[in-house]
Amino acid sequence: MIVADRKPIEEIIAEIKEHEKILILGCNECVTVCEAGGKKEVGVLASALRMYFLNQGRDVKLDEITLERQCDHEYLEEIRDVIDQYDAVVSLACGVGVQFMAEKYHTMPVYPGVNTCFLGVTEKRGLWTERCQACGQCILARTGGICPVSRCAKRILNGPCGGSTQGSCEINKEISCAWQLIIDRLKALDRLDDYEQIDPIKDWSTDRAGGPRKVEREDVQQ
Amino acid sequence: MNLKRKFDAGEFAVLAEMEPPKGVDVSTMLSNAMRVKGEVDAFVIPEMSNAVMRMSSLGGAMILQGKGMETVMQVNCRDRNRIALQADLLAANGCGITNVMAVAGEDPSFGDHYQARSVYDIDLLELLNAIRGLQDGKDMAGIELSGSPQFLVGSTVDAGAKGKSPELEIEEMTKKIEAGVQFFISPPLFDLSAIHPFMKRVDIQKTKIIPTVLLLKSLGMARYIMRNVDNVYITDSLIDRIQKSPDKVRECTQIASEMVTSLKKEGFSGVNLATLGWEHKLPEILERI
Ligand code: SF4
Ligand code: SF4
Numbered sequence: 001m002i003v004a005d006r007k008p009i010e011e012i013i014a015e016i017k018e019h020e021k022i023l024i025l026g027c028n029e030c031v032t033v034c035e036a037g038g039k040k041e042v043g044v045l046a047s048a049l050r051m052y053f054l055n056q057g058r059d060v061k062l063d064e065i066t067l068e069r070q071c072d073h074e075y076l077e078e079i080r081d082v083i084d085q086y087d088a089v090v091s092l093a094c095g096v097g098v099q100f101m102a103e104k105y106h107t108m109p110v111y112p113g114v115n116t117c118f119l120g121v122t123e124k125r126g127l128w129t130e131r132c133q134a135c136g137q138c139i140l141a142r143t144g145g146i147c148p149v150s151r152c153a154k155r156i157l158n159g160p161c162g163g164s165t166q167g168s169c170e171i172n173k174e175i176s177c178a179w180q181l182i183i184d185r186l187k188a189l190d191r192l193d194d195y196e197q198i199d200p201i202k203d204w205s206t207d208r209a210g211g212p213r214k215v216e217r218e219d220v221q222q
Numbered sequence: 223m224n225l226k227r228k229f230d231a232g233e234f235a236v237l238a239e240m241e242p243p244k245g246v247d248v249s250t251m252l253s254n255a256m257r258v259k260g261e262v263d264a265f266v267i268p269e270m271s272n273a274v275m276r277m278s279s280l281g282g283a284m285i286l287q288g289k290g291m292e293t294v295m296q297v298n299c300r301d302r303n304r305i306a307l308q309a310d311l312l313a314a315n316g317c318g319i320t321n322v323m324a325v326a327g328e329d330p331s332f333g334d335h336y337q338a339r340s341v342y343d344i345d346l347l348e349l350l351n352a353i354r355g356l357q358d359g360k361d362m363a364g365i366e367l368s369g370s371p372q373f374l375v376g377s378t379v380d381a382g383a384k385g386k387s388p389e390l391e392i393e394e395m396t397k398k399i400e401a402g403v404q405f406f407i408s409p410p411l412f413d414l415s416a417i418h419p420f421m422k423r424v425d426i427q428k429t430k431i432i433p434t435v436l437l438l439k440s441l442g443m444a445r446y447i448m449r450n451v452d453n454v455y456i457t458d459s460l461i462d463r464i465q466k467s468p469d470k471v472r473e474c475t476q477i478a479s480e481m482v483t484s485l486k487k488e489g490f491s492g493v494n495l496a497t498l499g500w501e502h503k504l505p506e507i508l509e510r511i
């Protein structure tokens with residue numbers, strides 16, 4: 001999923017303080033799971049903002065809506081009838097949702113309410129870690145299902161770099177060396193021979209480094 | 223420091239691009255440069271233009287400087303992060319390179335290593351600020367340098383470019399001037415009227431604009447540019463002129479020479495001659511100026 005973290009409230013206030021009718025818009029998908037932008041967090045943010053405006057002696061309209069998703073036309077359309085009641089939206093969706101919202105409601109100011117961080121997993125409640133950088137040409141088959149692109153600090157494809165100690169990455173002891181994990185996993189799969197293979201030089205043109213990307217599928221287009 | 227002296231004195235400066243080799247055989251580059259050494263104030267060494275991998279600008283510049291020729295080194299943010307960029311700038315100045323030009327650099331997808339990751343750790347304006355910082359004795363981390371480089375700093379401006387708004391270009395240029403740029407090289411110019419809307423808005427006595435004069439190699443190349451190159455304006459009459467000429471190559475060098483002469487007359491600070499691999503034609507262009 002897309003993992004996001006809460007944005008400091010001061011930052012949000014600094015952006016929206018001139019507005020009078022604000023919609024706080026949550027998303028029921030990834031950001032709900034990572035407890036940054038779901039219905040619950042929409043409520044928490046709205047209460048905090050109400051408190052702020054109250055202290056400022058200002059009467060600001062603050063409504064809460066949480067959509068199923070903000071990255072699909074269908075769900076974003078659900079607010080078409082009410083959007084005119086507001087002069088700003090704080091979207092607690094990931095950066096994708098914020099942008100799609102802005103594209104759809106062209107004259108409505110939209111502010112991000114979270115910091116979108118990475119594609120990752122919930123390791124345990126309150127701990128999310130990165131697993132994928134969406135490089136566009138997955139090599140997990142060769143690396144025992146562990147991604148060196150997102151998990152090796154140096155992003156090396158023929159590791160380890162030589163600096164790993166006791167399973168930790170040389171640049172941060174708190175983080176496991178991705179290549180140690182790859183070797184352990186290949187061992188467990190009895191596929192250590194794969195480790196001997198030199199990985200071909202990666203084509204980064206499908207990565208973000210090659211510019212903004214798109215996936216177009218004629219077979220599913222109507 | 224010939225270039226800076228010329229600029230300071232308000233004299234017309236002649237720059238010429240000298241592309242380093244794809245490989246280590248520098249003999250052609252050197253002999254081409256040697257032949258026009260006396261007529262050219264500084265050689266501009268492209269930094270892997272069109273994202274085609276070849277000897278770096280720093281390398282090419284050092285080789286020419288070693289033979290007593292002044293150069294303008296190009297730097298861009300495509301292939302190097304802030305650490306490498308600063309390191310190369312120090313290396314350049316340490317080796318006697320005193321002119322540097324910050325350029326945008328084409329995307330790797332245009333070049334021969336389209337699978338490469340581009341870097342863009344910092345952008346062009348940040349790079350210019352970094353150059354200024356180095357000249358003031360500090361690196362981008364704020365750490366004091368032992369001996370600071372001194373550069374004449376240049377960049378590019380899309381003056382006279384087809385489809386560009388002169389207002390926006392001037393805004394862009396002003397930002398660069400504030401970041402320390404002292405001269406600007408503009409895209410190939412074949413018709414002075416293309417640059418007039420831009421020039422009306424700048425004082426060319428104060429802002430050093432150096433248009434590029436590109437040597438056309440054939441009628442086909444002229445036609446190709448006319449149809450496909452976004453920022454360059456070529457007129458039908460120029461195409462006609464080349465078409466009617468019995469010796470097209472000679473006609474093209476003549477066109478380049480005439481363009482240089484008119485730039486000089488118009489009061490520009492100089493010219494940047496681009497010959498794209500035909501550097502051996504430089505003497506012919508220069509002798510008619
Ligand atoms: S190899 Fe690429 S697509 Fe596969 S997990 Fe890693 S970053 Fe994601
Ligand atoms: S120690 Fe491991 S994870 Fe860290 S940079 Fe080296 S190979 Fe990558």
